[in-house]
Amino acid sequence: MPATIGTMSGVGGGVELRDAFSADEEADVPPPxxxxxxxxxxxxxxxxxxxxxxxxxxxxxxxxxxxxxxxxxxxxxxxxxxxxxxxxxxxxxxxxxxxxxxxxxxxxxxxxxxxxxxxxxxxxxxxxxxxxxxxxxxxxxxxxxxxxxxxxxxxxxxxxxxxxxxxxxxxxxxxxxxxxxxxxxxxxxxxxxxxxxxxxxxxxxxxxxxxxxxxxxxxxxxxxxxxxxxxxxxxxxxxxxxxxxxxxxxxxxxxxSSSPLEPTPCIPNPGYRHDREGSGPGSAHGGGNTKDGYWLDRATGRTQDEDSGWYFRGRESLNRTLTTHLDGTRARGVLLVTGSAGSGKSAVLARAVVLSEPAYRNQPLCKAATEQVPAATVPPPGSVDAAVLARHQDASQVAAALLRALGETPAAPESAEDPVTCWSRQLVTHLRGRTGRVGVVLDGLDESEEADRIVTDVLGPLAEFCTARLPSQARGGRGETADPGEPGAPDGSGSESGGPGPAELSLLLGVRSSRPAAAAPADTCPDAQRGLLDLLRETFPGAGVERTDDEQSTTDIAEYVTALLGDRTDPRTAHEAAALVARQVWPSFIDARLAGEQLKGDADPVHTVRQPEWQQMLGLGVRGLLLRDLALVAEEGLPADVAHALLRAAAFAEGSGVPWSVIWPAMAQTLLGRPLENWDEMIEKLLGSRLNGYLTHDHQDERRVYRPTHESLTEVLRAGTLFDKGDGA
CATH class of the missing domain: 3.40.50 (Rossmann fold)
Incomplete structure (x- = not known):
């Protein structure tokens, strides 16, 4: 079954006058x-x-x-x-x-x-x-x-x-x-x-x-x-x-005689934009929301909405693990993809989501991404049935999104009934009524509003479907077996021959965690920061854990930066500069992305990266890279403090982001601390500048909204200390 993606989340030119009853039209067929x-x-x-x-x-x-x-x-x-x-x-x-x-x-x-x-x-x-x-x-x-x-x-x-x-x-x-x-x-x-x-x-x-x-x-x-x-x-x-x-x-x-809030076909929206992502994952089923391009943004590593490149490289071992988890050859039903902030967790999950979508498989963008990698790293078509982003959502919103992504309409809870309980029970009923494998991806769990409750009350009841399949049950490859009595082990409710029985759930979860000390096992983290990851492992004792911030990821970051530099940079120079950047920013792909964007078009990126001020900037991570970009846009007519206020307003926005209209200027003016008459002009400059790469857009309440591309950037902007300690822009 193809993926159905759920997330919570121009225009007329010249005038053409046409006669509504021209001679070549049938008089008895009125124009729409x-x-x-x-x-x-x-x-x-x-x-x-x-x-x-x-x-x-x-x-x-x-x-x-x-x-x-x-x-x-x-x-x-x-x-x-x-x-x-x-x-x-x-x-x-x-x-x-x-x-x-x-x-x-x-x-x-x-x-x-x-x-x-x-x-x-x-x-x-x-x-x-x-x-x-x-x-x-x-x-x-x-x-x-x-x-x-x-x-x-x-x-x-x-x-x-x-x-x-x-x-x-x-x-x-x-x-x-x-x-x-x-x-x-x-x-x-x-x-x-x-x-x-x-x-x-x-x-x-x-x-x-x-x-x-x-x-x-x-x-x-x-x-x-x-x-x-x-x-x-x-x-x-x-x-x-x-x-x-x-x-x-x-x-x-x-x-x-109509609702003042309900769109009417009498008034076309001259600002309507048909997002090209809408024709991708999930669109064929109507249950998804790919308009914000979240999954495609993360999968490709693109830095602008209209960018048609696929930049993420490497991660072969990790991608192979995700593929075997989705194609039915992996014994464990739950795989936790974890790592420190910006280390590419969402990129790996989104790659699986996008490449599993049949509507995308034959498009040039995806073909270019799949034809150059081993087949064992590419998920089978339709292996992801539902993908949901949990960022800024509570337990009830995540449960409802999972139902919609699986093709179900959330039931109306009884007057005194908890929606989470109602929809969690509906999820269980739905999976009991399905047969075969069901692939579900849930990303951004650590960024949700009720992470613990999502784990215990929404995901926990699904453990019965995360059965380890016996070799004879595995489709397309060898399988492992779970220990008898282990939660998630076969209980006889299914059928080795694939006959009627409850669904077999392959659950992929993305969650942030601190990188463990070098001597610690790769799937653990320090006691002080074990909370959510520990809770997941307690809920799913048989879950596999894959980290995205091991030392091997330095090579992946270097390949990513090389791809961002593009064909205009000499390959040997690009590789050398990328290696220097990767060693400095590891394990953060978000820092690598910002650095790569700044180096695009640089006549001698190696010389630039070796400069002491550039090394210092890279050492500051997102903060240092943002300071440099603010200085560059100031030279183009967008004052650094104004740009900073606009970015901060987007970071402080609740929900999916900040709408432009009157709200973004009002928030930015409060953060700036002084009046400004031309906010709309400043926002246009921001969105047309290199700083546009710091933002992503989404839809909320039928408005386009903007937010920072990553939580690590949000944290830096919310801190409000960007220009402290003598830093300038």
Whole structure:
């Protein structure tokens, strides 16, 4: 079964106007999504400023609704030439607006608005006569109602005209005449740009809309393909100052039959990014979350999101052990991958996850990684059924994530029932109902919120499935046997022939631990720091333990740095420089990664590494490398203290990271201790600089969030002592 990965965790260009009912389309097949504009361009009064403003409105509206995404693009009907009331009625009749169906209909209405003595609102036309509004103008509510009472499943109308707030009572009355079933099953929304007695400034709406468009493409970080009405209104209003200006120009919602927080297909997200990782592990089953690229980042050792290289090398013995654990030839059902901070635990686990995913196996990136290594170090396709990241998650979140990754929906606990107990029991039931081997990877256990409880209450009950398979049960190779009576030994509940019985669980767990003294056994650690690893060994007495920070890993680090330096560096020079770096930073791959990034493009990396200041910097680890990178970005226009504050804000963020929007600037300003007007500009510089390699991104609450790439970096940033002891940047 292919891996299902679970973790807790742009855009429109030129405008293409298309006729929604062009001759080459079948008239009885409505377009899925349609944009109609009803804009009066020229009142023949010589007001060129007004005409230019209306054109600007149409430009930004059509640009927004040209945004690309996974859904069908909007059919954009050309704006009609409007002179008289007949032109409006002809447009609605010829385009079949009242009978228009499809997934979404958006109608944008703009022009001069008129207020009648009856408090009715009218759209003024060039041929309108002031004292004959009923005959020569168009009642705006009738235009809106035509869209609302169409057959489209979702409707959004935006009216940008003077005194549009007066539509409220008229629309309330007309809305009641819409069929009950339509009102209850369709999402119908109407927004206006001003109140009852307010005129509009013709260029104000496009200015605010263009500002919202820019924010959504840069710092808003909304990750859904479509926006909710609430998100749309909030981003629009972010361009307004508080006080009278906000009251004068904010959007008002006159009809609301949808949830303000639920994305609507009527509003495409112009900042939507389809992450290429989404087509990788787990995506075929819908239970995974690879959008943050966590597993691919860790497996490849890449330093930027869009990097297509695979840099991690070596680890042959360790990779062979993981492969035999997953392919059914290893007797023990639990393998603990442990080591000191930054020593590559997650890289080894992520490699197994990614290379076991059938969707990735034939892609060039993975083929390049597998064709140059022994076959015995590559996990079989589908050997990882579920992979979960426990970082910053509690026991209930980890249990629920495991269920989802295994294709189960977490059951609703009873009112007084502990969710952990409920979902742990569901996990056991699920595994008892499965046959054959099930591979599960859980990484970041030491970074979880309730590590001990995850071990005892979530993982502990799974011990019965971590059976040591007899040689005749092993698939594809020789197996070892556990001692009779050993927890996890065969109990007769399975079948040697692979017949019905509970699942055989191959559990891979990643957990940090201190490196033991040289004289101590390789699978132990000092008494003062034995907590979590000891608890795991007590829970799974037959577990194997593999460390990632033995002395042999120096060679692996050197190979990693050599790969990071790339083809632009002379191979002999690259190897020599990498060896020097590896000896200095061992056992930290994270330090090696940062050093390799700094040496990229260096004309003589060996000379650089031999410099006393560079040796001193490497001796400081992450702290020293970060200080140097801060100094380098300062030369490019990003002040070191500002960059440091932004990185610290990401380190202090709870959950999966910090969203850009208004939160990241606010946190960074507090940490910086002084005001700064151009935070968005500074964040753009940060993400476009070498410091982007210090961050990874994720999705939380439908927003893109940022956090440091590794816990060791988080610890350095949270300490707040980077510039102490005379250090400067």
């Amino acid at each position: 999504r349609t944009l109609l504009t009803l804009a009066v361009l020229d009142y023949r009064d010589g007001d060129e400023e007004f005409t230019d403003g209306i054109r600007e409105q149409l430009d930004v509206v059509t640009s927004w609704w040209s945004a690309e995404g996974p859904s069908t693009a909007f059919h954009q009907v050309p704006n009609p030439v409007l002179e008289t009331r007949d032109d409006v009625e002809d447009f609605f009749r010829e385009r079949g607006v009242r009978e228009l169906g499809g997934q979404a209909l958006v109608l944008f209405v703009t022009g001069h608005g008129l207020s009648g003595a009856s408090r009715s609102h009218y759209l003024k036309l060039p041929g309108s006569v002031r004292n004959r509004k009923l005959a020569t103008a168009v009642r705006t509510a009738d235009v809106v109602a035509a869209a609302l009472d169409s057959h489209a499943e979702n409707v959004l109308v935006i009216v940008n005209a003077c005194y549009a707030g007066q539509l409220a009572p008229e629309l309330a009355a007309l809305y009641a005449d819409i069929g009950q079933q339509r009102r209850e099953t369709c999402r119908l929304d109407v927004l206006v740009t001003c109140g009852h007695d307010r005129p509009v400034q013709v260029r104000r709406f496009p200015t605010l809309l263009r500002g919202a468009l820019h924010r959504l493409r840069t710092n808003a970080g909304v990750t859904t393909p479509n926006l909710s009405v609430g998100d749309f209104m909030a981003e629009f209003e972010r361009g307004l100052r508080r006080g009278p200006e906000r009251d004068r120009h904010r959007l008002r919602q006159l009809v609301n």
